[in-house]
Amino acid sequence: MPRTTAAANAALLPIRTPSGVSVLHIAQVAAAAYKDENDFGGKALNASRATNITAGLYYDHASRDSGYLASALAAAVSCFEAQSLPEAIAQVAYAIDRLSALWDGVPEEGCGHHAKSDHAALERMLHSVLRCLEKETGLTRERLGVAIFAGRHTDPWTAPEERLQLVKEEGVNV
Numbered sequence: 001m002p003r004t005t006a007a008a009n010a011a012l013l014p015i016r017t018p019s020g021v022s023v024l025h026i027a028q029v030a031a032a033a034y035k036d037e038n039d040f041g042g043k044a045l046n047a048s049r050a051t052n053i054t055a056g057l058y059y060d061h062a063s064r065d066s067g068y069l070a071s072a073l074a075a076a077v078s079c080f081e082a083q084s085l086p087e088a089i090a091q092v093a094y095a096i097d098r099l100s101a102l103w104d105g106v107p108e109e110g111c112g113h114h115a116k117s118d119h120a121a122l123e124r125m126l127h128s129v130l131r132c133l134e135k136e137t138g139l140t141r142e143r144l145g146v147a148i149f150a151g152r153h154t155d156p157w158t159a160p161e162e163r164l165q166l167v168k169e170e171g172v173n174v
Helices: 006-012 023-049 053-077 085-104 113-137 160-170
Strands: none
Touching: 023 053, 023 085, 053 085, 085 113
C-alpha cells in the first residue's frame, strides 16, 4: 500500500458533504428501514406463532434485509457534516441512538460509577441539544421522520409518568 504524506492526508480531511447529498434524507430512509425491520420482525413472529412457516420465513427475510439497509444508511448519517438545522436534528437523534447502542454493549458488572455517570451526562446533554434544536426550529424529530433514533420516552428531561405514557403511545417494547 503506498504511503501518503501528511499534506496529502490533510487535503482529504475534513470530508466535505458533496452537493446534492442530504443527511436528512439519508436519515429519513434509514429510520423508515428500521421501522420496516421492526414491523416485519413482528409479522415474522406472529406468523411463526400461527405455525405459518412460509410467511414467517418471508417476513424474517424482509426484516433482515430492511435491517441491512437501515444499518448501512444510518452509518452514513455520521459521515457527512450537517448543512442545516434539520440535518443537525437528525444527527443528534442518531447520536442518541448510537450512545444507547454502545451502552447496551457494556456489561453491567464491568461498569464503574464514572462510566455510568459519564453515560448519563452524555445522554442528558444530547437530549438537551435535541430539545433546543426542535424548539428553535419549530421542527420535531417526528415531523422530520427520525424519531425512531431518539424516542421521546428515552428523554431524561421528561417526567417518568409522561415517559411511561409515551411508551404506550409510541408502541415501544422496553
